[in-house]
Amino acid sequence: MLHGEIDHASVGELDTHVKKVLEAGVTEVVVSFGSVTFFDSACLAALVRAREAVVERGGRVVLSDVNRYALRILELTGLDAVFTIEGQVRAS
Amino acid sequence: MRGGEARQGTATEPVAHRTNGHDGVRANGRTWRTDPVSRVELRLDAAVENLPLLRLVAGDLAMRRDHDIDTISDVQMAVDEAAAALLDVIVGADTLCCRFEAGPDVVRVSLEAWSAAAVGPDQNSLGWRLLTALVDSVRVSVTAAAGGGHRVCVEFARTPAGSEAP
Structure with missing residues (x-):
């Protein structure tokens, strides 16, 4: 689960966490946006990097608890077609 | 309107007034601004750690002018992406002026921002694509x-949803 604001300044923590998950051999990665208060293109780029690494190992990355605004941003960037988005889209 | 309130001393009738290029009302010996535009200028360290501060200011100003929640969120993300794109290319700068x-x-x-290199932001990046999708114009x-x-310099303008671009 992601928490708080994930931007150009804090995205390194996400990269580090993804690296640990991959090193643990996990191939099914579910990223919850339920506690995210802000994310930008740095977060999206990190998720794309994570997806590439996971797909290479035969797995997949799923985005869950995506709110209406986050879905809009995913659509604007075309990433809604790249990621599997599961669960009901939250109103806010 | 703040200028219309009675204060200690002798109250005077508000009189339309213009000073320093802004609309205002003259009352009780001073001019009260009625300009519907809020302006803020910041000079801060050219560092990504300051992006939350820029988002905060942009969001607060848009909120004060009663913009809808999507416009406020878009302005916050746009200023974040514009600043990040600028910070990514400037060389030798220590100050960002916003x-x-x-x-x-x-x-x-x-x-x-000042830069030793005559290079503008990468307009093929994901962040730039997002920026241009969120606002009406970018220069x-x-x-x-x-x-x-x-x-x-990176400048952008964003109008509320459903309104005409400036």
Whole structure:
């Protein structure tokens, strides 16, 4: 689960966490946006990097608890077609 | 309107007044601004750690002008992406200058920094694509700075959803 604001300044923590998950051999990665208060293109780029690494190992990355605004941003960037988005889209 | 309130001393009738280029009302010996546009200028360290501060200011100004929640969120993300794109290319700069103007019909943001390199933001990046999708107009300029180097500037304007672009 992601928490708080994930931007150009804090995205390194996400990269580090993804690296640990991959090193643990996990191939099914579910990223919850339920506690995210802000994310930008740095977060999206990190998720794309994570997806590439996971797909290479035969797995997949799923985005869950995506709110209406986050879905809009995913659509604007075309990433809604790249990621599997599961669960009901939250109103806010 | 703050100028219409009675204060200690002798109250005077408000009189329309214009000073320093802004609309105002003259009352009780001073001019009260009624300009519907809020302006803020910030000079801060050119570092990504300051992106939350820029988002905070942009969001607050847009909120004060009663913009809808999507416009507020878009302005916050746009200023984040514009500043990040600028910070990514400037060389040798330590200060970022940011000007915000929020009125009822449009929010304008200008971000500027000195750079040793005459290079503007990467307009093929994911962040730039997002920026241009979120706002009505984006302008980039790279000009020679007095004393050497260059001024790299990114400006954007965002109107509320459903309104005409400026």
